[in-house]
Each structure stands twice: as C-alpha cells, then as structure tokens.
Amino acid sequence: MQIKMATFIKSAAEPKQFLQFDKPVICCTGRSNVGKSSFINMLANQKKLAKTSNTPGRTRLVNYFDFGEFILADLPGYGYASVSKQEKVKWGKTLERFFELTEISHVFALVDVRHKPTQDDKDMIKYLYANIIPFTVTTTKADKLSRAQLNKQLKEISQELSLGVGDIISTSYKGYGKDKVLEKIEKVIENFYNSQADSDLDDDVGEGEE
Numbered sequence: 001m002q003i004k005m006a007t008f009i010k011s012a013a014e015p016k017q018f019l020q021f022d023k024p025v026i027c028c029t030g031r032s033n034v035g036k037s038s039f040i041n042m043l044a045n046q047k048k049l050a051k052t053s054n055t056p057g058r059t060r061l062v063n064y065f066d067f068g069e070f071i072l073a074d075l076p077g078y079g080y081a082s083v084s085k086q087e088k089v090k091w092g093k094t095l096e097r098f099f100e101l102t103e104i105s106h107v108f109a110l111v112d113v114r115h116k117p118t119q120d121d122k123d124m125i126k127y128l129y130a131n132i133i134p135f136t137v138t139t140t141k142a143d144k145l146s147r148a149q150l151n152k153q154l155k156e157i158s159q160e161l162s163l164g165v166g167d168i169i170s171t172s173y174k175g176y177g178k179d180k181v182l183e184k185i186e187k188v189i190e191n192f193y194n195s196q197a198d199s200d201l202d203d204d205v206g207e208g209e210e
C-alpha cells in the first residue's frame, strides 16, 4: 500500500476529548524519545507532521493524524525519568483511559533497538496482551547500528519479550522497514473492513428473525 495523504487532526489532553472514528485506529506507543513521532513522519513521508524533539517527553497529548484509510494516534511516551511522580501517574491514567475508550485496531509498540527493553516496555506489552489489543513490537533507530549489531540486538530483544525474531519489525526514521510496516497496516485495514462486513451480516440475520 501507499500513503497518499497524512494530516494532523487534533490533540486530546484528557479523556473527554478523545475521538471516535469509523475507520481503523492504529497507535504508536513507546518510551519517551524512542522515536514515535519520527516513525509517524517516516510513514507520512513528511518531516514535520508530528513534532519530534531531542528532549524526551515532548508529546504529552494524544495526537490524531488522518492517513486517509486509517487514523494514526501518537501517544505520550512513558518512562521519562525526570517527570514528577504525580505527572507520571496522570499520563499513565490518560493512556489507560485511551485504551479503554478507543476501539484500537493495532498498536506499533516501539522499542529502541540499541537497548534491552525496559520494565516499562515489558509492562506496556503485558498490558496489550492482557487486554487483547493486537500489536507489533517495532524497533527504531536501526541506522545507529551495524548489520551484525542489529541482528544481535533483535535476537536479544525478541528473547526478552518472548517473541520470535520474525515477529519484530525493525525500522529507522530514514525509511528502513517502512515496507514491512505498510504491509502490516494493509492487513489491519483489510481485517477491519472484513469484520465490519461480518457484523453487518449478523445484523441482517437478526432483523430477519424478528
């Protein structure tokens, strides 16, 4: 698939501002500074669609982007050490409410390929598992490693997260891995409309019986 358009829709600071859509919603999660906003820009083929920053904790809101066939939501990063405990709890709650209130078709759970997944990364992935939210662990910053280092890291990350190496998509904001991400998104979109068609069919059956 090809991305034909990508525009910013809106930021939401609190649950009552969260939006509902009639197209699939795909999210990016990950630690502050992992490269969520850069990942979105890479997919959009735009440099400044999502604001990126050297300062961790830049994205403090849920930012919605319209990608035509789907919605991409950039979520606040977790695990930012210099944030007050109070603020961390608030972000955690906002994220949790987001997951509760939004029908999510897929999550790209981003982890930095240079490091072992942190406890926060593991907790995030556990949360997705427990809540039956489909996700793909996606590593960022592949351009910072040699091919050999990259393979070694991918192996270690997959072991840490009890995944197969083949389950992980490795990316870089320079475009590496973009084709695999788009392939995944294409399947997510297909599933979304197939399951919608199925539930329409169920509705029809229901009406016929009345």
Ligand SMILES: Nc1nc2c(ncn2[C@@H]2O[C@H](COP(=O)(O)OP(=O)(O)OP(=O)(O)O)[C@@H](O)[C@H]2O)c(=O)[nH]1
Residues within 6 Å of the ligand: 030, 031, 032, 033, 034, 035, 036, 037, 038, 039, 051, 052, 053, 054, 055, 056, 057, 058, 059, 060, 076, 077, 078, 140, 141, 142, 143, 144, 171, 172, 173, 174
């Ligand atoms: N070399 C390299 N740098 C990257 C890559 N992705 C992100 N970065 C850099 O990492 C820093 C953080 O990127 P962001 O995209 O702002 O990270 P974020 O996850 O959105 O961060 P928060 O909004 O703070 O949670 C920036 O300096 C980016 O330029 C990548 O694939 N390769």
Ligand SMILES: [Mg+2]
Residues within 6 Å of the ligand: 036, 037, 038, 051, 052, 058, 059, 074
């Ligand atoms: Mg960001």
